[in-house]
Each structure stands twice: as C-alpha cells, then as structure tokens.
Amino acid sequence: MSRGSFVFTPTALRSLLVDEDLLERQMYAKSSTTSRFNSYLLKRADPRPTPTAHPPQVCHDLVVHNALFTGDLEALRRLFPKGSSANLIVESRGGDMRWVSRNAGLWSLTYEQELTTPLHIAAGRGFSECLRHLLQRGADVELSPAGSTALHEACENGHAECAKLLLSYGASANAVSEEGLMPLHMCTSPASLECAKYLLQFGATVNGRSLEEDNTPLHVAAQHGLPGHTELYLRYGAALDRRNDEGSTPLNAACSRPQEAEDLGRYHDVCRMLLAAGADVHTGDQDNQLPLHMACKNVNPDTVDLLLRHGASVNTMCYAGDAPMHNVLKAVAYKATHQPERIVRALLNHGSIRVWPGALPKVLKYCCDSPRTIEVLLNAYDRLKITDTWVENVPPDVFQTHRGFYESLFSLAQGPRSLQHLARCKLRLVLGARVPSAVPKLGLPTFLQNYLLLEFRDYVH
Known part of the structure; x- marks a missing residue:
C-alpha cells in the first residue's frame, strides 16, 4: 500500500516512519537462531565471551511473565529449576501505541513491544532474591536485547542490592548502552547513591563520557542536584573542568538545570561542593553564559550569594547580550516564590548595572x-x-x-x-x-x- 493511498490520520502516517524498527524486532523474535541477535548486544570497550552457547529463546509464556513481573520467587524456582537456562527474551508491552502490519496490507493499532530479559525485569524492579536465583541459573549479565544491560536497569531505578549482585556475578561497571551511557550515567536519583558506590568499587570510570551529550557522571550528578553523588565522585577524583557538548562544566550544569523551589537547597549544596573543590566561576558555556547567569535565570538566591562570594562577575554579558540582572528580571513573573528580590539586591550590592x-x-x-x-x-x-x-x-x-x-x-x-x-x-x-x-x-x-x-x-x- 502506497503512502498516497494510506487512509489513516497524519499521526498514523508519522508512525510508519518507525515501523521498520519494530518489524525488524518481530523478525528477530520469530527466529531465535539467527545471527540478528548480535546487533542487540552491548557495544563494549573490552568485550568478553558470553557464557551462552546458543542465542536465547523468545518466551511467550504468560505464566513466566507473571512470575517475573510480580517477583514471585517460588514460582520462579519451579519455572527455572536446576539445570535450566534463564537466558530468555521477553516481549513486554510498552505504554506507547503504534500502527503495526502483521500481515501484508493489514494494519492494526497495538501496544509497542519492548525486548527485555528475566534479569532486566528482576533488576529493574528490585526483586533481589529473584535476581539471585536467575544468576544462579546462569543468566547472562551482559545480555542487552534492548540496548542496555540489567545493571543499567538496576542503577536507573536505584536498586543497590541488585546492582551489587550483578557486579559480583561479572557485570561490567563500564558497560556502554546503545545510547552511549554507562551505569554511572544512570544514577540520577538520590536513591541511586549506593549503586554509584558499588559501581566505583567495582572499577567504574569516574570520568567516563556519555556518547551523545559528552557528560561525565559529575555532570549528571550536578544536573540532577545530587550532593551525595557529587561528594562521592569528587572523592574518587572526578574532573571539575571537563566540558560537555554544550561547553558546560559540572558547575555550569548545576546552575543551568531548571529547579523547583523544594530543590533549590540540593543544587546549592552541589555548587558549594564544586566550588570548595576548586571549580571556576568564570568559565562560560558555548553561549558564554557563566554559572551566575544561569543561577539568576533559575532564581536560586543562595547559589547566587555563593557565586558572588567566590568572585563571580555581575556585569559579564553572554552572547545574547544579557547580564545576570537581565536574567533574573525575566524570571520574576513566574518564579516570584523563589525570592528573586534577594538576587536583585545581591547583584546591585556587588555593582551590577x-x-x-x-x-x-x-x-x-x-x-x-x-x-x-x-x-x-x-x-x-x-x-x-x-x-x-x-x-x-x-x-x-x-x-x-x-x-x-x-x-x-x-x-x-x-x-x-x-x-x-x-x-x-x-x-x-x-x-x-x-x-x-x-x-x-x-x-x-x-x-x-x-x-x-x-x-x-x-x-x-
């Protein structure tokens, strides 16, 4: 059927642009012995041989799915007895819907299918005992049908015990997902602090770069206002002057992130730690926006006071021609609860235009x-x-x-x-x-x- 004769809505037409990827996944699921599975394996700097002799089978058994997604340990022990393989591919239903062609010329609107494994499901939901059982049954810690490992899942969801288990069974602390992220880059919440500690203990690179944004873990911690992570990474020698693809240092990143009123204190603590470690308040990003510009834009009075005490310039203009005073006045209308008057007073007292x-x-x-x-x-x-x-x-x-x-x-x-x-x-x-x-x-x-x-x-x- 040609695009010109397609009768569905523009939304349906746009969904056709991504159908090729879905169809490839369906072909892969129907033929588990094909070498297509290799394209889903994790790209690693130091590849290791996988312990499985054969490509994993695709599991459609709803009983197995239910046991995995509910963390039913007793059921898993029955379903995966000693001598069985826990290396399976599971097609889980995602939250998005798209038009799918299951037969030539016939289209239907269905939920998008995501490829995962029992190990990913247990790690991502914090079912540590289920994860242990699967690992004891020889589950491959490096399997990544959707582009990331089970360790990425555990770190993203802040399940430290699961991360520790995976690492102790040989999971690489520096595994890189298809999106170019290491497990440390997935530690984006306060709950993931223990995960980050385990990763560093097992050799994670504290200055590893993400592929697309060129962020280090310290950038990620700064962007999400994570004082505990920041202190941890600095203790392991994280670089303060590394720039990402936007030209931002971790200090720039901490100041530039939009901040809710209840999060201002966390971002202030991150900036305080970075400045105490020697971060430069005069380093601008690719638009010559200094940390003070962004702290004023996001209306964080305590951070502005901190930057001014460390010698930040109040009259430097970015490439758009804005000084810090311009940035805070533009934000007053929708951030009046952040006490913008404190910032205006501080800037004027330090000689602002x-x-x-x-x-x-x-x-x-x-x-x-x-x-x-x-x-x-x-x-x-x-x-x-x-x-x-x-x-x-x-x-x-x-x-x-x-x-x-x-x-x-x-x-x-x-x-x-x-x-x-x-x-x-x-x-x-x-x-x-x-x-x-x-x-x-x-x-x-x-x-x-x-x-x-x-x-x-x-x-x-």
Missing part, C-alpha cells in the same frame, strides 16, 4: 507581582519620574493585594526622594562594588548598615 530608567515601566509591568523586587530595584536610583503609565502597568488586583507598597510608590510622583535615601545613593555610588565588604567596616549601627545594603521595608520613600 541598573535598568535603563526608560525601561522601568516595562519592568514594573512584568514584575509587579513581586513588590520587593520593584522596591530594591527602584532604591538604586536617586530620582524617579513616575507617570500615569506606571499606574496603568499595575493591574487592579495586584494593586489591591500590595496596596500599601504601590501607594507609597505612586506618591513619589508628587515630590522628590527623601534626603535619607539621597544620602544612601551617594554613599553607595562612592563605594561601588565594595558595598558588601565596606559597609560592615564603617562602624554604623546595624539598622543603618542594613539600610545601605537595600534592606526590604515594603515601601519606598
């Missing part, structure tokens, strides 16, 4: 849900020209929510800033980027020091 006065009404429009951000930003100016446009850019509901602040702001249209504020601006101008270090040395009362450092008051005067 200010917003062009003519653009302040636009900033007010997009940042009005965070009045403290507006407050600290406007307190960096000795004079403001408040017009009707400013009032129009604050929606009525936002004005009512923060009525006290916006009434104090719009009242500035009637007169100049206070003498106290003008004195603050003058002193800050003299000190420049030395404000954070110089103000504590002036011997002023605490409330005056805080005033000079743009402490929040929830009104302007």
Whole structure:
C-alpha cells in the first residue's frame, strides 16, 4: 500500500516512519537462531565471551511473565529449576501505541513491544532474591536485547542490592548502552547513591563520557542536584573542568538545570561542593553564559550569594547580550516564590548595572507581582519620574493585594526622594562594588548598615 493511498490520520502516517524498527524486532523474535541477535548486544570497550552457547529463546509464556513481573520467587524456582537456562527474551508491552502490519496490507493499532530479559525485569524492579536465583541459573549479565544491560536497569531505578549482585556475578561497571551511557550515567536519583558506590568499587570510570551529550557522571550528578553523588565522585577524583557538548562544566550544569523551589537547597549544596573543590566561576558555556547567569535565570538566591562570594562577575554579558540582572528580571513573573528580590539586591550590592530608567515601566509591568523586587530595584536610583503609565502597568488586583507598597510608590510622583535615601545613593555610588565588604567596616549601627545594603521595608520613600 502506497503512502498516497494510506487512509489513516497524519499521526498514523508519522508512525510508519518507525515501523521498520519494530518489524525488524518481530523478525528477530520469530527466529531465535539467527545471527540478528548480535546487533542487540552491548557495544563494549573490552568485550568478553558470553557464557551462552546458543542465542536465547523468545518466551511467550504468560505464566513466566507473571512470575517475573510480580517477583514471585517460588514460582520462579519451579519455572527455572536446576539445570535450566534463564537466558530468555521477553516481549513486554510498552505504554506507547503504534500502527503495526502483521500481515501484508493489514494494519492494526497495538501496544509497542519492548525486548527485555528475566534479569532486566528482576533488576529493574528490585526483586533481589529473584535476581539471585536467575544468576544462579546462569543468566547472562551482559545480555542487552534492548540496548542496555540489567545493571543499567538496576542503577536507573536505584536498586543497590541488585546492582551489587550483578557486579559480583561479572557485570561490567563500564558497560556502554546503545545510547552511549554507562551505569554511572544512570544514577540520577538520590536513591541511586549506593549503586554509584558499588559501581566505583567495582572499577567504574569516574570520568567516563556519555556518547551523545559528552557528560561525565559529575555532570549528571550536578544536573540532577545530587550532593551525595557529587561528594562521592569528587572523592574518587572526578574532573571539575571537563566540558560537555554544550561547553558546560559540572558547575555550569548545576546552575543551568531548571529547579523547583523544594530543590533549590540540593543544587546549592552541589555548587558549594564544586566550588570548595576548586571549580571556576568564570568559565562560560558555548553561549558564554557563566554559572551566575544561569543561577539568576533559575532564581536560586543562595547559589547566587555563593557565586558572588567566590568572585563571580555581575556585569559579564553572554552572547545574547544579557547580564545576570537581565536574567533574573525575566524570571520574576513566574518564579516570584523563589525570592528573586534577594538576587536583585545581591547583584546591585556587588555593582551590577541598573535598568535603563526608560525601561522601568516595562519592568514594573512584568514584575509587579513581586513588590520587593520593584522596591530594591527602584532604591538604586536617586530620582524617579513616575507617570500615569506606571499606574496603568499595575493591574487592579495586584494593586489591591500590595496596596500599601504601590501607594507609597505612586506618591513619589508628587515630590522628590527623601534626603535619607539621597544620602544612601551617594554613599553607595562612592563605594561601588565594595558595598558588601565596606559597609560592615564603617562602624554604623546595624539598622543603618542594613539600610545601605537595600534592606526590604515594603515601601519606598
């Protein structure tokens, strides 16, 4: 049947583009004695001979499938008695559906089939006793019909006991999947820390690179905000200056990952460990975005403070022409709960460039849900020209929510800033980027020091 006469939807037509792969797998499943199985074996730097003399058989027995997927150890002992082979290929049903041609010219919508093994199923679900039984029955730890080994499955799901079993039975800690990932690259959750420890004890390469993204395990730990993994890899000599295909070091990677409010602390801890180990805050990625640019973009105040204490430059621009201040102001509208006002204050105290006065009404429009951000930003100016446009850019509901602040702001249209504020601006101008270090040395009362450092008051005067 030609594409021109195909009568299904565009979605169905697009699914035909991937049918070739599925049909090849079906042909492979029907002929277990063919050499096609070799194309599914893991590509390894140091290949070892497989212990099986014959290609594994394809298992369609639902009783076996049920025992494997439920972790029924007693059933597995009956199904795999002493002397039997545990090297089987299992076709498990995936969650995606696609159009499949089972006979010439006849198409049906069915669930995608995924190739796996009993060892993969047990390791991926944490059935350690079932895994032990299969290993004792001679299951091949390097079998990889879908492109990854059972050890990859165990590490991805954080099942440390299963990973330890596989390693003790000869699984390679540096096996590379068809996607170019080693087991350490699969350790992406806090639960996988023990897996990472076992892998390193069994000789995993701490600086191994992934094929597509060129990430090291330290990049992966940084991207997922994993302090325990980061500390572990640094202890084993992980390189701090390695760049991935985006030009990012692990520190860049930790700062650039989108972060939910509850995850900010974990990413801060990762950055703290990397900086303590000697990571460079001045290294930019391929777009010349420094760690500070990305920490501001993801609105992580503690990480920004940390980077500034380590000498990060507040006015370096990336290739898009954005300084860190631009990045945080762009993010205020949808990350107001991350306390962006703290970042704006820290940048200004370290000598950041200010917003062009003519653009302040636009900033007010997009940042009005965070009045403290507006407050600290406007307190960096000795004079403001408040017009009707400013009032129009604050929606009525936002004005009512923060009525006290916006009434104090719009009242500035009637007169100049206070003498106290003008004195603050003058002193800050003299000190420049030395404000954070110089103000504590002036011997002023605490409330005056805080005033000079743009402490929040929830009104302007």
